[in-house]
Amino acid sequence: MLDALEVLDVSYSTAASPKPAMPPSALRFSSTLLVARLACCVLPDMAAGQIHFPNLRHLTLRFVTVSEHSLHAMLAGCPALNSLVLKCSYGFRCLRIDSQSLSCLAVYYADPRGEAEEIMLQDLILGNIPSLERLFQCGPFGDHRVRVLVLSAPKLKMLNGSKAKLLEHSPTIKEQDISQGEF
Numbered sequence: 001m002l003d004a005l006e007v008l009d010v011s012y013s014t015a016a017s018p019k020p021a022m023p024p025s026a027l028r029f030s031s032t033l034l035v036a037r038l039a040c041c042v043l044p045d046m047a048a049g050q051i052h053f054p055n056l057r058h059l060t061l062r063f064v065t066v067s068e069h070s071l072h073a074m075l076a077g078c079p080a081l082n083s084l085v086l087k088c089s090y091g092f093r094c095l096r097i098d099s100q101s102l103s104c105l106a107v108y109y110a111d112p113r114g115e116a117e118e119i120m121l122q123d124l125i126l127g128n129i130p131s132l133e134r135l136f137q138c139g140p141f142g143d144h145r146v147r148v149l150v151l152s153a154p155k156l157k158m159l160n161g162s163k164a165k166l167l168e169h170s171p172t173i174k175e176q177d178i179s180q181g182e183f
Contacts (some may be wrong), residue, residue: 021044
């Protein structure tokens with residue numbers, strides 16, 4: 001029965017210190033998963049590099065620590081991904097996304113619980129994402145800014161919940177600093 005698992009929800013307590021590692025056994029469902037929600041854990045480099053979710057449509061990482069290299073490898077292994085939610089996830093400074101299928105991206109940040117050693121996102125690069133229609137980037141940081149570089153997202157119509165007039169005509173390169181808003 002579990003061999004055809006379509007939804008995986010792995011969540012640990014936010015009070016756990018240190019954060020537990022994602023169990024390697026979660027990878028055995030990779031070919032059948034449609035939805036994966038991982039919370040309050042660490043994605044080890046070795047595990048993230050082996051992840052290939054050919055049918056995954058929705059991925060949520062909440063309070064997950066993952067290295068930049070591992071996050072990129074993980075996303076590259078999700079060719080059918082339609083929506084990606086990164087909520088209070090850390091360990092990477094730059095995220096470049098190239099995806100033929102991604103239509104919605106939400107990135108939310110909050111104070112990493114006083115853990116000054118947490119690496120936070122600084123650059124979000126939207127490479128070739130022809131299906132992206134909505135980008136939500138929010139968080140309560142006053143002066144924290146994430147630089148967003150849009151290379152190609154011709155269908156992008158909504159940015160932080162409002163029409164993105166700057167991006168409506170979607171020429172090849174548009175750049176904008178976006179301050180954190182409300183989610």
